[in-house]
Amino acid sequence: MAHGPQPVMSMSGRVVAAGAVALAVVLALTLGTIVAVFVRAEGVGGFDPADWAALRFTVTQATLSAALSVALAIPVARAIARRRFVGRGALVMLLGAPFILPVIVAVFGLISVFGRSGWVSQSLMAFGYEPISIYGFHGVIIAHVFFNLPLATRLVLQGWLAIPGERFRLAAALGFTSRDIARHLERPMLREVLPGAFLVIFLLCLTSFAVALALGGGPRATTIELAIYEAFRLDFDLGKAALLACVQFGLGAAVAIVALRVALPSGFGGGLDRAVQRWDQRGPLRTALDASWIALAALFLILPILAIAFDGIGALATLPSQVWTSAARSLGVAAVSVIVTLLLALPIAAWSVTSGSKLVEGLGTLTIVASPLIIGMGLFIVINPFLDPFALALPVTALVNAIMSLPFALRALVPALSQIETQYGRLADSLGMSGTARLRRLWLPRLARPLGFSAGLAGALSLGDLGVIALFASPDTPTLPLQIFRLLTSYRMDDAAGAALVLLALSLAVFWLLDRGGRVNVDG
Amino acid sequence: MLTVEDLRIVYEDFTLTADFTVETGRKVAILGPSGAGKSTLLSAIAGFETPAAGRVLWDGEDLGPKAPGARPVSVIFQDNNLFPHLTTAQNVGLGLSPALRLSPADETKVEEALGQVGLEGLGGRKPGALSGGQMARVSLARALLRHKPLLLLDEPFGALGPALRVEMLDLVADLAERTGATLLMVSHEPGDARRIADDVVLVHDGEAHPPVNTAEIFANPPAELAAYLGDS
Numbered sequence: 001m002a003h004g005p006q007p008v009m010s011m012s013g014r015v016v017a018a019g020a021v022a023l024a025v026v027l028a029l030t031l032g033t034i035v036a037v038f039v040r041a042e043g044v045g046g047f048d049p050a051d052w053a054a055l056r057f058t059v060t061q062a063t064l065s066a067a068l069s070v071a072l073a074i075p076v077a078r079a080i081a082r083r084r085f086v087g088r089g090a091l092v093m094l095l096g097a098p099f100i101l102p103v104i105v106a107v108f109g110l111i112s113v114f115g116r117s118g119w120v121s122q123s124l125m126a127f128g129y130e131p132i133s134i135y136g137f138h139g140v141i142i143a144h145v146f147f148n149l150p151l152a153t154r155l156v157l158q159g160w161l162a163i164p165g166e167r168f169r170l171a172a173a174l175g176f177t178s179r180d181i182a183r184h185l186e187r188p189m190l191r192e193v194l195p196g197a198f199l200v201i202f203l204l205c206l207t208s209f210a211v212a213l214a215l216g217g218g219p220r221a222t223t224i225e226l227a228i229y230e231a232f233r234l235d236f237d238l239g240k241a242a243l244l245a246c247v248q249f250g251l252g253a254a255v256a257i258v259a260l261r262v263a264l265p266s267g268f269g270g271g272l273d274r275a276v277q278r279w280d281q282r283g284p285l286r287t288a289l290d291a292s293w294i295a296l297a298a299l300f301l302i303l304p305i306l307a308i309a310f311d312g313i314g315a316l317a318t319l320p321s322q323v324w325t326s327a328a329r330s331l332g333v334a335a336v337s338v339i340v341t342l343l344l345a346l347p348i349a350a351w352s353v354t355s356g357s358k359l360v361e362g363l364g365t366l367t368i369v370a371s372p373l374i375i376g377m378g379l380f381i382v383i384n385p386f387l388d389p390f391a392l393a394l395p396v397t398a399l400v401n402a403i404m405s406l407p408f409a410l411r412a413l414v415p416a417l418s419q420i421e422t423q424y425g426r427l428a429d430s431l432g433m434s435g436t437a438r439l440r441r442l443w444l445p446r447l448a449r450p451l452g453f454s455a456g457l458a459g460a461l462s463l464g465d466l467g468v469i470a471l472f473a474s475p476d477t478p479t480l481p482l483q484i485f486r487l488l489t490s491y492r493m494d495d496a497a498g499a500a501l502v503l504l505a506l507s508l509a510v511f512w513l514l515d516r517g518g519r520v521n522v523d524g
Numbered sequence: 525m526l527t528v529e530d531l532r533i534v535y536e537d538f539t540l541t542a543d544f545t546v547e548t549g550r551k552v553a554i555l556g557p558s559g560a561g562k563s564t565l566l567s568a569i570a571g572f573e574t575p576a577a578g579r580v581l582w583d584g585e586d587l588g589p590k591a592p593g594a595r596p597v598s599v600i601f602q603d604n605n606l607f608p609h610l611t612t613a614q615n616v617g618l619g620l621s622p623a624l625r626l627s628p629a630d631e632t633k634v635e636e637a638l639g640q641v642g643l644e645g646l647g648g649r650k651p652g653a654l655s656g657g658q659m660a661r662v663s664l665a666r667a668l669l670r671h672k673p674l675l676l677l678d679e680p681f682g683a684l685g686p687a688l689r690v691e692m693l694d695l696v697a698d699l700a701e702r703t704g705a706t707l708l709m710v711s712h713e714p715g716d717a718r719r720i721a722d723d724v725v726l727v728h729d730g731e732a733h734p735p736v737n738t739a740e741i742f743a744n745p746p747a748e749l750a751a752y753l754g755d756s
Contacts, residue, residue, distance in 0.1 A: 423604050426572055431670075432593025437623035445609040 019351025022344045030370040033378020040381045041242035054227040062205035065144035066198045073152035076297040079290035081160035082278045095150040100511045102464025103210035104481045108500040109304025139215035148201040159193035199259045207371050210466040224248045228373050245374040252369035312501025315494040323499045330480040333398045337462035338455045340402035345409035353417045368407050372400050376468035393472035401462035409454035416450040452518015456511040463507045531578035540564050542732035551707040553717030556727035562710040565732050566676050570599045598667035600680045605663040606651040613647030619669035637665040657688045677709040693720050
């Protein structure tokens, strides 16, 4: 009927209690750790030139990475949107892959392709040009574009496919040229989509640590995150680390506040596998142009991954046993991280949906701004008086990884749960299904898909994480990404390649299995 | 006896008032144009709306403090009456135990209820494998098991064809009579009321009028009903 009221949600006390506990854990870990760092820091010193350089580099590389990713995404997404070709579905799927690709694996692949002795440099030298360098400023930008061009392409592609097909038919009927279509349909869409895409990527690059650790460093390519790590791990200068942590948090918060007004796109949307039918884009030249954009983007994504496979497969048989033990360790950390992610995400999502409050979810996603290194450092300070933090490296890593996966899990769970409650909330209320009965008989079965997806994401992100573990690492209990990093820095390239291949396979398998697990046996 | 006492439900620009009683065991159709507030009235009785004023009582007991699941009420909605991930038998079993802890005796009762609505042996199917008419029967079987004195139907057969609709109406009337339940059914079809209702509550312009005998109201329709019925 027309006067539809807001559905009356049954807000059970247990939902509130569980949600409040989960949220308290998140707040303690994000804001509490910053406070801990501050309390422990004896006297915060001033900003020295190196810190200014780190700040400048962080903002510059994030701006450039985001701008390049978005700019390149426009022609690629446009080509994908309007062309049908064999492997189109696979390409769209591939665009989602870098998200769960471990940074250290991607870095290894990029070194193989763009490094001094990589394929691109070899070809350049064959024609008498200088080889390009993958280390330093260039490397950080290349790696960030590698990770974020696919994300940007997905976001822009979503925009293109969101233009109703009827509009393009109308445009064709009115005899629009390509320029008219661009003016009346495409540019208005891009004006809406691009700012959000730029901000998301800017935010992601702002807190980039592993890329900077592996490819950057030195006075000209150190991000704030890397500077925090160095202040803590190398100099044990807590005052400096706290100051930098504050700068990092402020920077992230400022961008996040801007981002709130722009409405960040999610990038997880489905239905990207259809093509827009166009009547203005016929002719061999235009087709060739689109084809080359698609080919270039695909090569840029596929070559580094292929390189890992090529370089790694030969080394698999002779991998040192530490690689396998660290792989097992990583799987254990990932398993704990998956469980903690779900244990935090589900109560927060439930509280958020039943109270209808955006605030709860907003606080849950606070972790986008928080830096895993700051959380790790804060935990180190809190734990240190009581226990040996290095002995707790793995549980702490699992916990911090879970916190970092939380925003993605919430983004998947909250809309799904809210839809479940709209559809079935009254029915469940009328049957007296509350508490555990509602959880077991309504929420869990109907949330299987987003839960599986969240678990897969949390598992893959944790497996590939090279952040907080680098802070706490003791020599004998590295995770697999840290092991690869150590092999890389000691120039044992063959072993590193083999280990990178193992990590790649594990990450994809874990994501696939968990995501798949949520899809079997679900009705309606 | 159902007592709706000086009830007022207010949304931004819309107010519904109702003040009437329904004797136990009557079958009442709630008629009126769409948007008049028929479903709102039913929602308030079921406990999904918090009234701005007034009370709803069953046999003298104020239902106000009771949550929807604790009221002496079974509701069948327009759609989404079944959980698609549960089997037919489980969907019916929810009427006995919301946590689905069913004893063997309970399971026998579920089978019997399915038999009474003509769905013998279909307990293992999921709603996706049922027709629209069968799904409506499953929700009736559950209402039967819940065995609440008040049965509320919110246009539940709107999506069914005419023949099936008549069949379901007869089944509802039959079940209500057998269990002695009081029936309140929202409809925009005068034919539904004529077929099974003893009385009609007319909802018009934000007011729910007290029930009037069905034959009487159609023989001598008030102006609002005449306008709604048109020339027929």
